[in-house]
Amino acid sequence: MTFSSVAEAPTLTGARRFGVLSALCLAVLVLGLDTTVLNVALPTLAADLDASTSQLQWMANSYNLVLAALLLPAGMLGDRYGRRKIIAIALTLFGAASLACALSDSAGTLIASRAALGIGAAMIVPVALSLITVLFRTPEERKKAIGFFVVANSIGMPLGPIVGGLLxxxxxxxxxxxxxxxxxxxxxxxxxxLVPESRSASRPSIDWPGIALSSAGLASLVYGVTKAGERSWTDSTTLTFLALAVVLLAAFLVWQRILTSRPTGEPLIELRLFSERVFTGSALLLTVAVFAIFGLLFTMPQYFQGIDGSDALLTGLKLLPFIGGMTLGAKLADPVEARAGTRFVVTIGFVVMAIGFALGAFTDLDTGYGYTAIWFVVVGFGLGCSMPQAMNAGLGVLDPDRAGSGSALLQTFRQVGGTVGVAVLGTVLNSVYRSNVDTEGLPAQAADAVDKGVGGGLAVADKTGSADLLDSVRDAFLTSLNTTMWVSAGIAVVGAALAAVLMPKRAAKASEEALMGIPQDR
Structure with missing residues (x-):
């Protein structure tokens, strides 16, 4: 049985077009909020739910693990059963899981409810992006719509601490x-x-082995990387799950190649997409961009609250220049790309990000917020220039029949980039801090608390009244923060180099046949 994307995805005009885009952006904005809003509430949750440190970590990680594991099969669901139907179900599930989270009376219940949130989120992101691909027909309209989508998807993360602190x-x-x-x-x-129904013209079959291998492999990868951030990269549990991830994902790729070679095979992902330099470049650049940006989102809230003495709400408000810079960058990128080309805009965006992180690497105890706001704007501007254009370039090689699975693949790279970024940059931050803080003469229990992080170090310094320990904790944290910023700057430079090599001078536009939903010869 086949379905026509043409018949079921009429051209949108006027207020209905704006309503569709607003609904999709509102949905992904909520997801971005939910990624970081929990962070400011962890101390309160520890007290109210009697949660251990491990349980607090899994309140956040259960969401990220399920989200990463289910992104690929979720994209296929929209292609097969209808994108409007799947995203409506996903939003309903997300709302119900949110209600379950709010009503949780134990740490275990909240962890399980957060995992259910991850299921809903995994269904929303790729299907929403694929709807934009098939509903906004012309390249110009699609590019603008994707720009709004990416900004909405990105500003939710820095807005999370503001909303969380206020509540x-x-x-x-x-x-x-x-x-x-x-x-x-x-x-x-x-x-x-408002959204007309659309689905793949040829209803894809369900690749159950592919779903099992990819979900288990990505879950193992996220779990292993998370454990690396908690413990170390040489920890036995970390190494076991990372090795398992390599085996499972390798088996997944082999299975996808087998299905691709069969005349009637329908793999979960189309490996041919990676033969497209633009799509491969888009996937890598999304990973690198999100990886680098967590250098700001992960470290600066700790700086504001631990060193600067800001509360949760003020910490969130201090991140607003980053959002402003990102919005401005996304707004100006389109006209610049029209004149100078995709490669120029994306490459310059990463260069600007690197400059911003380098400025942040000079943060010290005497740094005023004005200086911090300036480099926040610079980093945000670079991200706004690079990420929407890189994503649009990748989506441009997708035909509507595989818009869901292709966009899910891009979002999977993006999600894994964020998870790996937190683990790697967290490891850098913690290792540099521990190697510089002076715990000599402290009791073992107090020294262990100081070594765990700046929060514990400041608490011990306050309890003991030791000015020397306070200075040591602050200096050690600032050294680790500066090192993390240099690492993020280096990652952004790598992104610029990749963009210069992998992005075309001008991103190829999807053909009119593809935009109108006519199946392409493969």
Missing amino acids: LDHAGWQWIFYLNVPIALIAAVAVSL
């Missing part, structure tokens, strides 16, 4: 999750009423 100050931690319920409901209704 914690005036309500309770439960409202961090209650907030999602009406937003998910509004988005689900808007999608159901």
